Amino acid sequence: MSIKSKITLVERLQEKFEIAQKSTLAGTGEAAAVITCNDHIRKLICSDMLLEGIHFNLVYDPLKHLGYRLVTAGVSKIAAMNGLAMQILVSVAVSSRFSDENLETLFDGIRTACVDFKLDLAGFDLFTSLTGMTLTITAIGEVAEDAVSYSSGAKVNDLICVSGDLGAAYMGLLLLERERRVFETNPQIQPKLEGYDYILQRRLKPLARTDIVESLKEAGIRPTSMRVLTDGLSSEMLHICRQSGIGARIYLEKIPIAAETFKICEEMNFDAVTAAMNGGDDYELLFTLPIAEYDKIKSKSGFNLIGHITEARKGRFLITPEGEEIELTTLVFLKAE
Amino acid sequence: MSIKSKITLVERLQEKFEIAQKSTLAGTGEAAAVITCNDHIRKLICSDMLLEGIHFNLVYDPLKHLGYRLVTAGVSKIAAMNGLAMQILVSVAVSSRFSDENLETLFDGIRTACVDFKLDLAGFDLFTSLTGMTLTITAIGEVAEDAVSYSSGAKVNDLICVSGDLGAAYMGLLLLERERRVFETNPQIQPKLEGYDYILQRRLKPLARTDIVESLKEAGIRPTSMRVLTDGLSSEMLHICRQSGIGARIYLEKIPIAAETFKICEEMNFDAVTAAMNGGDDYELLFTLPIAEYDKIKSKSGFNLIGHITEARKGRFLITPEGEEIELTTLVFLKAE
Numbered sequence: 324m325s326i327k328s329k330i331t332l333v334e335r336l337q338e339k340f341e342i343a344q345k346s347t348l349a350g351t352g353e354a355a356a357v358i359t360c361n362d363h364i365r366k367l368i369c370s371d372m373l374l375e376g377i378h379f380n381l382v383y384d385p386l387k388h389l390g391y392r393l394v395t396a397g398v399s400k401i402a403a404m405n406g407l408a409m410q411i412l413v414s415v416a417v418s419s420r421f422s423d424e425n426l427e428t429l430f431d432g433i434r435t436a437c438v439d440f441k442l443d444l445a446g447f448d449l450f451t452s453l454t455g456m457t458l459t460i461t462a463i464g465e466v467a468e469d470a471v472s473y474s475s476g477a478k479v480n481d482l483i484c485v486s487g488d489l490g491a492a493y494m495g496l497l498l499l500e501r502e503r504r505v506f507e508t509n510p511q512i513q514p515k516l517e518g519y520d521y522i523l524q525r526r527l528k529p530l531a532r533t534d535i536v537e538s539l540k541e542a543g544i545r546p547t548s549m550r551v552l553t554d555g556l557s558s559e560m561l562h563i564c565r566q567s568g569i570g571a572r573i574y575l576e577k578i579p580i581a582a583e584t585f586k587i588c589e590e591m592n593f594d595a596v597t598a599a600m601n602g603g604d605d606y607e608l609l610f611t612l613p614i615a616e617y618d619k620i621k622s623k624s625g626f627n628l629i630g631h632i633t634e635a636r637k638g639r640f641l642i643t644p645e646g647e648e649i650e651l652t653t654l655v656f657l658k659a660e
Numbered sequence: 661m662s663i664k665s666k667i668t669l670v671e672r673l674q675e676k677f678e679i680a681q682k683s684t685l686a687g688t689g690e691a692a693a694v695i696t697c698n699d700h701i702r703k704l705i706c707s708d709m710l711l712e713g714i715h716f717n718l719v720y721d722p723l724k725h726l727g728y729r730l731v732t733a734g735v736s737k738i739a740a741m742n743g744l745a746m747q748i749l750v751s752v753a754v755s756s757r758f759s760d761e762n763l764e765t766l767f768d769g770i771r772t773a774c775v776d777f778k779l780d781l782a783g784f785d786l787f788t789s790l791t792g793m794t795l796t797i798t799a800i801g802e803v804a805e806d807a808v809s810y811s812s813g814a815k816v817n818d819l820i821c822v823s824g825d826l827g828a829a830y831m832g833l834l835l836l837e838r839e840r841r842v843f844e845t846n847p848q849i850q851p852k853l854e855g856y857d858y859i860l861q862r863r864l865k866p867l868a869r870t871d872i873v874e875s876l877k878e879a880g881i882r883p884t885s886m887r888v889l890t891d892g893l894s895s896e897m898l899h900i901c902r903q904s905g906i907g908a909r910i911y912l913e914k915i916p917i918a919a920e921t922f923k924i925c926e927e928m929n930f931d932a933v934t935a936a937m938n939g940g941d942d943y944e945l946l947f948t949l950p951i952a953e954y955d956k957i958k959s960k961s962g963f964n965l966i967g968h969i970t971e972a973r974k975g976r977f978l979i980t981p982e983g984e985e986i987e988l989t990t991l992v993f994l995k996a997e
Contacts, residue, residue, distance in 0.1 A: 329786055332760050336767045340774065340781040344746045346802075350782030356747055358782070358800060361698035368705060369783065370749045370798045376790035377753075409681045410693055412707045414796070416714075423669050430673045437677065444677040445687030445695070446706065449666055453713035454791030459751065461707045461798045463695060465683075 330653070349473060352566060354403040354551060355464070357471055365471055367408075367464040369400040375455030383499045383514075386425055388528040389458070390432025396553070397462030398440050398531035399606045403551040404473075406466030407533055410443045416450035416457040440533060470545050472610065477548035477567035481611040483630040484620075486535045488579040489556055490595055493602025494587045495519070495526025501591070521583040529606040535625060536608075542619040546610035555603040557651045561639060563611065564651075570637040571651070573630035576644050600641065600651075667990070686810060689903060691740035691888060692801070694808055702808055704745075704801040706737040712792030720836045720851075723762055725865040726795070727769025733890070734799030735777050735868035736943045740888040741810070743803030744870055747780045753787035753794040777870060807882050809947065814885035814904035818948040820967040821957075823872045825916040826893055827932055830939025831924045832856070832863025838928070858920040866943040872962060873945075879956040883947035892940040894988045898976060900948065907974040908988070910967035913981050937978065937988075 337351045348365065349357040355369035373379055373393055384392075394411060401408040413433060415426065426449070437444055445463070502514035516523060539546065548567055550559040556578070560571055578599050588595040611632055612620075620626045630642075640648040674688045685702065686694040692706035710716055710730055721729075731748060738745040750770060752763065763786070774781055782800070839851035853860060876883065885904055887896040893915070897908055915936050925932040948969055949957075957963045967979075977985040 332763065333784070333786060335760075336764065336784070337781075339767065339771055342780050342782075343778060344780045347747055347780040347782050350747070350749075350780060351784060353783070356749060356782035356800070358703070358747060360703070366695070366697065366703060366800075368747075368749065368798065368800055370707065370751055370785075370796060372751050372753060372785070372787055372794070372796060374753055374787060374789055374794070377788055410684055410687070410695060410705075412687075412693060412705065412798075414707055414709050416709060416711055416794070423672075426669065427673065430676065434676055441680060443679050443681045443684040443687060444674075445679075445684050445693035446690070447670070447673070447688060448707075448709075449670060450709055450711060451714055452711055457709070457711070457753070457794050459707060459709060459796045461705065461749075463693070463703075463705055 353473055354400040357404065360465070363468055365466050365468050367401050367404045367406040367466055368461065369397060370459060370461045371396040371400060373458040375457065380503070381456065382503050384527060386428040387432035390429040391436045391528050393458045393460050394433055394436030394440065394442065395529050395531045395606055397460035398442070398533060399551040401462050401464035402531055402533055402536045402608060403549050404466060405470050405536055405539065405546060405549055406464040407536060408440060408442055408462045408464040410445040410463040411437070412446035412461040413444065414448045414450065414459045416452035418452050418454070418456070440531060470540070472546045472549040474548050474550055474563050475566040477563050477569050477611040477632050478613070479569060479632055479634050481547050481613055481632040482617050482628055483560070483571060483573060483609070483611050483632065485552070485556065485579065485607055485609050485627050485629055486532045486625050487605070487607040488581040488584065489552065489605050489607060490580050490598030490602050491522045491525035491584045492529060492604040493598045494584050494593070495522035496604070497591060497593065498522060498587060499526065519587065521581060522587055526604065529604065531606060532608050538620065538623055538625070542623070544612055544616050544619055546612050549608060549610040552605045552607045552609055553603055555601040556609060557600040558653050559609050561651055561653055564635070564639050568635050570633035570635050571630060571639045572633055572642055573640070574642050577627065577629040579627045690810055691737040694741065697802070700805055702803050702805050704738045704741045704743040704803055705798065706734060707796060707798045708733040708737060710795040712794065717840070718793065719840050721864060723765040724769035727766040728773045728865050730795045730797050731770055731773030731777065731779065732866050732868045732943055734797035735779070735870060736888040738799050738801035739868055739870055739873050739945060740886050741803060742807050742873055742876065742883060742886055743801040744873060745777060745779055745799045745801035747782040747800040748774070749783035749798040750781065751785045751787065751796045753789035755789050755791070755793070777868060807877070809883045809886040811885050811887055811900050812903040814900050814906050814948040814969050815950070816906060816969055816971050818884050818950055818969040819954050819965055820897070820908060820910060820946070820948050820969065822889070822893065822916065822944055822946050822964050822966055823869050823962050824942070824944040825918040825921065826889065826942050826944060827917050827935030827939050828859045828862035828921045829866060829941040830935045831921050831930070832859035833941070834928060834930065835859060835924060836863065856924065858918060859924055863941065866941065868943060869945050875957065875960055875962070879960070881949055881953050881956055883949050886945060886947040889942045889944045889946055890940055892938040893946060894937040895990050896946050898988055898990055900946070901972070901976050905972050907970035907972050908967060908976045909970055909979055910977070911979050914964065914966040916964045
């Protein structure tokens with residue numbers, strides 16, 4: 324299913340449902356549901372799924388990293404609402420070829436992530452699968468009632484920021500896929516993965532940017548909108564544009580790309596900006612904030628100013644150093660297919 | 661994986677995790693996580709998964725019913741903690757052979773259940789699957805802080821009750837499987853499903869017993885322990901026994917079995933008590949309460965007294981009318997395999 328037809332279908336399905344409970348403050352269209360708790364706190368609850376053959380390949384995704392990545396996926400969605408996750412529920416469906424030791428390795432990764440992100444495993448279940456492996460996570464977090472960031476709050480003239488650097492996870496995937504194909508053609512040739520530590524780590528064991536949420540809180544900033552970059556910068560920016568009814572201009576030379584990512588892009592003859600804009604799975608945060616707030620974070624590490632919000636009629640563009648305007652698209656590369 | 665080895669593995673994995681957050685009141689080992697919210701309310705959050713070929717078969721599970729059943733699965737787990745669900749999050753992974761119309765039918769069932777159980781769909785996502793269909797649900801509910809039922813609270817001399825009748829869902833499955841095999845052997849022979857409405861409805865479109873939770877509340881009763889009967893009465897009773905450190909005596913002639921279930925059991929030469937004890941997927945509630953409380957509900961419909969709690973050393977038994985003691989086992993039949 325293309326992302327575009329998926330968006331249309333999701334919106335059509337969504338329209339048929341009405342919100343009846345007072346405690347439901349937001350849900351579909353956001354990274355996590357926002358639920359009333361008490362006068363000061365909102366509960367944030369999200370779920371995510373990792374499917375074998377789509378999101379991971381057991382040929383090169385070590386089980387321990389995979390467990391860690393599952394937690395990152397859940398925690399990142401809570402972070403995208405400007406909250407911190409506190410509990411997770413995990414379900415694992417595996418075929419009988421999985422040994423208990425395999426499952427223990429997977430849960431070692433989950434436990435490591437729980438320690439790193441101060442999370443409680445508050446429920447888990449194991450299922451038998453007749454086909455591939457499926458992992459699901461529910462993450463539960465909190466945010467102060469006046470600090471929730473929705474995807475619908477971006478305003479004209481707001482600045483657009485991203486954390487970290489982009490495109491590394493996608494290039495890590497391309498590298499792993501290249502070496503897998505070489506190995507499958509000739510099992511005598513060992514995969515060449517040395518010297519690619521950074522991009523491999525970004526793909527195999529990505530981190531949730533809870534530190535960014537904490538930095539924003541320290542700085543007293545509530546982003547006017549926020550998303551986690553799982554489907555690529557372009558797709559997530561367009562989501563904010565649709566939800567907020569605004570336009571955007573992102574400046575190509577401002578997009579943060581690591582030296583290691585440029586290096587592998589050159590080696591594989593792949594455009595680094597395309598990897599950053601459409602690659603996905605970086606788990607970095609994309610957010611907007613009023614110009615007046617920017618001074619509070621510009622000296623902090625991990626924040627990159629990449630563009631600004633415009634009126635909707637001005638469109639959604641990537642601007643090249645030569646001033647060329649390239650329309651943002653929802654193009655998303657296939658994951659591990 | 662056998663249920664027994666699954667329990668051992670789950671417990672071993674569980675031991676490695678520590679609870680660090682103050683807001684986590686209960687999690688693994690219970691049907692739902694119990695999370696602090698305010699002084700009076702606890703949030704209950706659970707997740708569940710339905711896998712093609714394990715929990716359903718698209719040959720005979722209509723998509724609309726399947727959507728409904730997914731919601732029942734989530735809402736029932738919240739009910740098992742003596743709470744009522746208010747929001748759900750749904751994820752659906754399907755292969756490209758699924759049309760948009762198929763997905764709309766599935767979501768029609770989800771919507772019907774949302775209306776029946778007064779739920780908001782507070783988030784959903786669609787995924788591409790390379791293999792079978794996978795459905796996941798996260799259900800979010802509430803319960804008063806002094807009304808949560810855990811599986812660990814059963815006391816010696818408590819009475820054991822179940823709602824509704826048992827074994828019908830399993831016999832519905834056996835009937836569907838029989839007709840599927842006949843049809844696959846000779847596609848000219850149409851499935852004979854007329855006259856089996858009750859057991860088919862119990863299998864295909866089971867209801868969550870939120871009415872029981874409401875009745876208990878009206879009667880001012882907080883069950884000392886509660887479970888939802890997805891893995892069969894025997895398995896769920898043993899879970900309460902392990903968690904509460906007690907024994908149990910269930911009286912065979914007290915087990916509620918519908919006339920329709922007896923009829924199909926006779927026809928298929930299958931033991932009705934076995935279907936009730938080990939069949940599963942009835943989504944009825946099993947609970948314990950102090951003897952003194954029983955008068956408050958004994959005249960209400962839907963409640964069946966089936967046994968009582970003993971000291972752990974007295975074991976866990978099914979008692980026949982002849983006084984024979986049959987040890988409860990975790991035997992669970994394979995689902996749709």
